[in-house]
Amino acid sequence: MQAENRIGYQTIEYKTRPWIMASACAVGPREGQGPLGDCFDLVAQDAAFGQDSYEQAEAALLREACRLCLAKANIGEKGVQAMVGGDLLNQIMPSALAARELKFPFLGLYGACSTMSEGLITGGMMCDGGYASPVLCTASSHYATAERQYRYPLEYGNQRSPASQWTVTGGGAVLLSLPEALPGTPMARLARGCIGRVVDLGVTDNNNMGAAMAPAAAATLCAYMDDTGDTPEQFDRIITGDLGMVGSDLLLAWCEKMGHPLPRGCMMDCGLTIYDPSQDSHAGGSGCGCSATVLSAYILPRIQRGEWKRVLFMATGALLSPTTTQQGESIPGVAHAVIIEGVGAC
Amino acid sequence: MQAENRIGYQTIEYKTRPWIMASACAVGPREGQGPLGDCFDLVAQDAAFGQDSYEQAEAALLREACRLCLAKANIGEKGVQAMVGGDLLNQIMPSALAARELKFPFLGLYGACSTMSEGLITGGMMCDGGYASPVLCTASSHYATAERQYRYPLEYGNQRSPASQWTVTGGGAVLLSLPEALPGTPMARLARGCIGRVVDLGVTDNNNMGAAMAPAAAATLCAYMDDTGDTPEQFDRIITGDLGMVGSDLLLAWCEKMGHPLPRGCMMDCGLTIYDPSQDSHAGGSGCGCSATVLSAYILPRIQRGEWKRVLFMATGALLSPTTTQQGESIPGVAHAVIIEGVGAC
Numbered sequence: 001m002q003a004e005n006r007i008g009y010q011t012i013e014y015k016t017r018p019w020i021m022a023s024a025c026a027v028g029p030r031e032g033q034g035p036l037g038d039c040f041d042l043v044a045q046d047a048a049f050g051q052d053s054y055e056q057a058e059a060a061l062l063r064e065a066c067r068l069c070l071a072k073a074n075i076g077e078k079g080v081q082a083m084v085g086g087d088l089l090n091q092i093m094p095s096a097l098a099a100r101e102l103k104f105p106f107l108g109l110y111g112a113c114s115t116m117s118e119g120l121i122t123g124g125m126m127c128d129g130g131y132a133s134p135v136l137c138t139a140s141s142h143y144a145t146a147e148r149q150y151r152y153p154l155e156y157g158n159q160r161s162p163a164s165q166w167t168v169t170g171g172g173a174v175l176l177s178l179p180e181a182l183p184g185t186p187m188a189r190l191a192r193g194c195i196g197r198v199v200d201l202g203v204t205d206n207n208n209m210g211a212a213m214a215p216a217a218a219a220t221l222c223a224y225m226d227d228t229g230d231t232p233e234q235f236d237r238i239i240t241g242d243l244g245m246v247g248s249d250l251l252l253a254w255c256e257k258m259g260h261p262l263p264r265g266c267m268m269d270c271g272l273t274i275y276d277p278s279q280d281s282h283a284g285g286s287g288c289g290c291s292a293t294v295l296s297a298y299i300l301p302r303i304q305r306g307e308w309k310r311v312l313f314m315a316t317g318a319l320l321s322p323t324t325t326q327q328g329e330s331i332p333g334v335a336h337a338v339i340i341e342g343v344g345a346c
Numbered sequence: 347m348q349a350e351n352r353i354g355y356q357t358i359e360y361k362t363r364p365w366i367m368a369s370a371c372a373v374g375p376r377e378g379q380g381p382l383g384d385c386f387d388l389v390a391q392d393a394a395f396g397q398d399s400y401e402q403a404e405a406a407l408l409r410e411a412c413r414l415c416l417a418k419a420n421i422g423e424k425g426v427q428a429m430v431g432g433d434l435l436n437q438i439m440p441s442a443l444a445a446r447e448l449k450f451p452f453l454g455l456y457g458a459c460s461t462m463s464e465g466l467i468t469g470g471m472m473c474d475g476g477y478a479s480p481v482l483c484t485a486s487s488h489y490a491t492a493e494r495q496y497r498y499p500l501e502y503g504n505q506r507s508p509a510s511q512w513t514v515t516g517g518g519a520v521l522l523s524l525p526e527a528l529p530g531t532p533m534a535r536l537a538r539g540c541i542g543r544v545v546d547l548g549v550t551d552n553n554n555m556g557a558a559m560a561p562a563a564a565a566t567l568c569a570y571m572d573d574t575g576d577t578p579e580q581f582d583r584i585i586t587g588d589l590g591m592v593g594s595d596l597l598l599a600w601c602e603k604m605g606h607p608l609p610r611g612c613m614m615d616c617g618l619t620i621y622d623p624s625q626d627s628h629a630g631g632s633g634c635g636c637s638a639t640v641l642s643a644y645i646l647p648r649i650q651r652g653e654w655k656r657v658l659f660m661a662t663g664a665l666l667s668p669t670t671t672q673q674g675e676s677i678p679g680v681a682h683a684v685i686i687e688g689v690g691a692c
Contacts, residue, residue, distance in 0.1 A: 001362065001524035004476040006427060010451045012477040016347065053673050081352060082541060090436040092456045093667040093675075096544055100678045105356045105541035107464060108665075108680075110438045110456040118453060122468065129475030130350040131358040132541075149669070178347035195428060195451035195478075198442055319454075321439040323495070327399050329439075332446045334454075 005128075008227025010220070011194045018127040019186035020340070021134065021175045023296035024068035026061040028143070028169030031293065034275045039297035040170075041068050047144060047169055055089065058142035059097035062087070062171030065296075066102055066136060069173040073182060075134065080104045080175075082131075084122045085138030086115045087288050088167070089149060094140050098171075104136065113213075113242050114196065114317030115139040116172065116292040117336040121193035123176045124338065128190075133178040139315075140171035141287030150206065150322055163208040165244045165286035168274060172292025174300070185343065187304040192339040194224040198319065200332040206325050210247025210283055213316040216333030217243060218254035220314060224337055225260050232262050236308035239299060241291035241315030241335075242271035244284030270294035270315075291315040300340075309342045351474075354573025356566070357540045364473040365532035366686070367480065367521045369642035370414035372407040374489070374515030377639065380621045385643035386516075387414050393490060393515055401435065404488035405443035408433070408517030411642075412448055412482060415519040419528060421480065426450045426521075428477075430468045431484030432461045433634050434513070435495060440486050444517075450482065459559075459588050460542065460663030461485040462518065462638040463682040467539035469522045470684065474536075479524040485661075486517035487633030496552065496668055509554040511590045511617060511632035512625075518638025520646070531689065533650040538685040540570040544665065546678040552671050556593025556629055559662040562679030563589060564600035566660060570683055571606050578608050582654035585645060587637035587661030587681075588617035590630030616640035616661075637661040646686075655688045 005013045024041045032043030042064055049057040070077060083099055086092045086109035099106040111118040119137035126132040144154060146167040152158045176190065199216040217240055225231065232238060243251055248269045255262045270291045271284035295313060302308045314337035325331065351359045370387045378389030388410055395403040416423060429445055432438045432455035445452040457464035465483035472478040490500060492513040498504045522536065545562040563586055570576065578584060589597055594615045601608045616637045617630035641659060648654045660683035671677065 001479070001527050002476075003427060003473070003479040003524060003527075006476070006478060009427070053670075055667075055670055055673065056675075081349060081355070086456060089667070090669065091458065091665055091667040093665070093670050096665040096667075096678050096680075097670075097675075100544040100546050103543055106544050106680065107468065107541060107682075108456040110432060110454040112437065122453065125471055125475055125477050127349070129471055129477070130348075130352070131471050131475070132352060133347070133349040178349060181347050181349075195453060197449055198446040198452050200446050319437055319439070319442040321401075321435070321437040321442075323436065324399075324401055324439050324443075327401065329402075329443075332442050334442075334452065336453075 010223045011192055011227035013192050014124050014128040014190055016128050016179055017189040017191050018124050018176045019179050020188045021177050021182055021186055022069050022072035023174045023300050024065050024072055025170055025172040025293040025296040026064040027293055031168060031170055031274060036274055036298055054142055054144035055093060058140055058145050059094040062094050062138060062140040063098045063101055065171040065173045069175050073175050080134055080136050082126055083136045084109060084119045086110050087140045088146050111334060112317030112319050113286060113288050114315045114334050114336050115288040116295060117313060117315040117338050120338045121336055124190045124193055127176045127178050133181050135176045137174045139288035139292035141167050141289035142169045143167045146287060160282055161207040163246045163283050165209055165271060165283050166281035167287035168285045168290040170289035170293040172296040187300045188340050188342060190338060191341050194220055194337040196220040196335045198332045198334050200330050202330045204330045206320055209286055209318040210244040211250060212318045212331040213333040214243055214247040214250035215254060217251050217316045217335040218258060220335040220337050221255060222258045222260045232266055235266060235310050235312050237268050238266055238312045239268045242286040243269050243316055244271045246283050303342050306342055311340045313338050313340055356569045357538060357573035359538050360470050360474040360536055362474050362525055363535040363537050364470050364522045365525050366534045367523050367528055367532055368415050368418035369520045369646050370411050370418055371516055371518040371639040371642040372410040373639055377514060377516055377620060382620055382644055400488055400490035401439060404486055404491050405440040408440050408484060408486040409444040409447055411517040411519045415521050419521050426480055426482050428472055429482045430455060430465045432456050433486045434492050457680060458663030458665050459632060459634050460661045460680050460682050461634040462641060463659060463661040463684050466684045467682055470536045470539055473522045473524050479527050481522045483520045485634035485638035487513050487635035488515045489513045492633060506628055507553040509592045509629050511555055511629045512627035513633035514620060514631045514636040516635035516639040518642040533646045534686050534688060536684060537687050540566055540683040542566040542681045544678045544680050546676050548676045550676045552666055555632055555664040556590040557596060558664045558677040559679040560589055560593040560596035561600060563597050563662045563681040564604060566681040566683050567601060568604045568606045578612060581612060581656050581658050583614050584612055584658045585614045588632040589615050589662055590617045592629050649688050652688055657686045659684050659686055
């Protein structure tokens with residue numbers, strides 16, 4: 001027996017093309033003031049979201065995103081057969097706290113900022129393979145929790161370098177189901193996934209995540225094209241998670257070098273979409289919540305409205321550990337991709 | 347469409363019953379001196395395993411376990427279509443470093459000490475659903491890296507409490523494939539999985555992981571029995587990951603209270619198996635590497651030899667975050683179970 005839903009070395013095909021029934025997100029005030037402010041389902045009035053700690057705030061934002069998503073799909077909480085997701089924090093604590101309250105069977109993931117697409121790949125296999133339906137795929141991040149853990153206490157007021165990115169405060173949730181398993185029409189369908197490999201070209205600057213992630217993004221994109229024979233022109237958009245200004249340019253350079261030049265016009269980066277340059281976010285937004293909230297609030301609605309028919313969504317992760325960075329280790333990167341299509345597409 | 351391979355609320359069925367082709371593990375000197383010392387594939391002479399840091403040592407032990415596993419199955423490194431795994435460290439760094447060298451498509455998991463069974467559940471779906479075969483499922487832990495991260499610097503020489511457990515130094519790898527996809531006969535087969543829910547009854551003592559995990563273990567075990575109608579008597583062993591002395595007693599008490607009394611004679615805990623009481627490990631061994639190495643070195647070989655026909659293997663995780671514990675949060679637990687059968691079983 002061979003793996004019949006495998007194409008090439010890294011790509012998988014979802015035969016049933018699972019339905020994306022609903023998505024929702026909850027963000028912080030800074031994200032609400034950005035260009036996508038009107039698109040988010042919930043904008044918190046302050047980054048603590050009424051909680052005693054920023055860690056609890058992140059968990060609460062994620063929980064609200066999940067509840068809003070379930071409400072949109074009009075299903076009770078008992079109806080979800082699995083929750084798969086993660087976040088940036090040690091021991092993925094916000095996800096665990098959200099899962100504790102939601103009480104769904106839970107598979108915890110860690111893929112740093114690539115979590116949203118890692119979750120969609122995993123959730124897609126669970127649906128398509130008949131192991132769980134519906135499945136809730138989640139990811140979150142929070143500026144204050146990420147700074148505390150990865151960099152400096154906020155109280156230091158340290159100066160940020162030009163290549164640094166701003167961690168998005170927000171949680172996103174996407175509900176997948178088998179086709180026609182739930183009432184209603186889907187927003188979009190999941191066609192394929194491409195599982196990334198860990199790539200590390202030796203970047204050690206933990207204020208330059210874009211440079212650490214770009215080689216992994218290029219590797220996954222080129223692997224997908226090699227596996228399937230698809231070309232960039234077959235997508236309305238090729239969307240990266242949070243490469244930011246530095247990483248987005250590097251991705252174009254790497255892909256050209258690897259024989260898969262990308263037309264600049266079809267590229268989009270969630271990290272370059274969520275904030276306005278006037279918001280002083282330097283190289284762009286980042287964090288699991290960046291691609292998760294932009295997917296929910298901006299990308300899926302455009303596919304639902306028929307403006308985009310076929311999109312490659314690839315969240316990118318820097319597997320940065322403060323411990324090993326302090327020991328001199330470089331920053332491994334990973335990127336996972338999914339192909340999302342409109343309901344009318346064949 | 348409904349999820350056809352789902353039984354009840356938490357249990358999934360693997361129709362092809364994926365083959366466990368090989369397993370391997372590499373451990374530290376303390377584990378080598380324990381009762382299973384002769385069963386491990388590789389015993390390091392010292393806990394640093396020739397590396398500059400304990401973090402790098404953990405990654406190296408895991409990598410060696412993977413390489414030994416692939417060698418046993420007699421397949422080249424190019425042949426693996428996915429690696430799924432994780433460990434206890436922040437950003438699952440040892441797993442990421444091992445994946446960086448092995449270069450397989452990689453899905454990172456975080457389930458604390460439940461990782462080995464979370465990986466088998468996920469890898470089992472990937473094989474059975476035809477998305478990847480073979481799949482390498484991995485988990486690791488290291489006493490020195492875990493103490494540094496979760497508790498105190500080793501140099502403090504702090505006194506350990508009676509309920510505390512000793513984190514196992516070791517990495518384990520299990521290779522799954524679709525039936526008859528690889529030459530050779532399998533060690534065992536994967537029949538079912540039961541995805542755990544996050545359960546938290548308010549334990550805040552981070553030196554008593556057994557008490558934090560036991561309610562989650564009971565919940566998963568009872569859910570599996572409810573979902574399938576199976577009884578404990580249908581298993582040669584019901585094997586928990588690292589409940590230790592405290593948690594194992596609590597599991598029996600909880601299951602009795604929940605209407606599923608467990609016969610003490612069929613219970614086994616990897617944390618109570620890996621060390622001898624003379625090794626002064628207090629309540630037993632723990633860590634992702636505990637259940638991973640005992641599965642590889644002791645459980646699977648007994649199934650392969652026909653001594654056990656059907657086993658429920660349930661690794662248990664305490665989703666302990668030092669950050670949120672310091673903020674007063676309790677410790678959520680999770681447990682995932684898989685049913686492993688002998689090749690002759692039907």
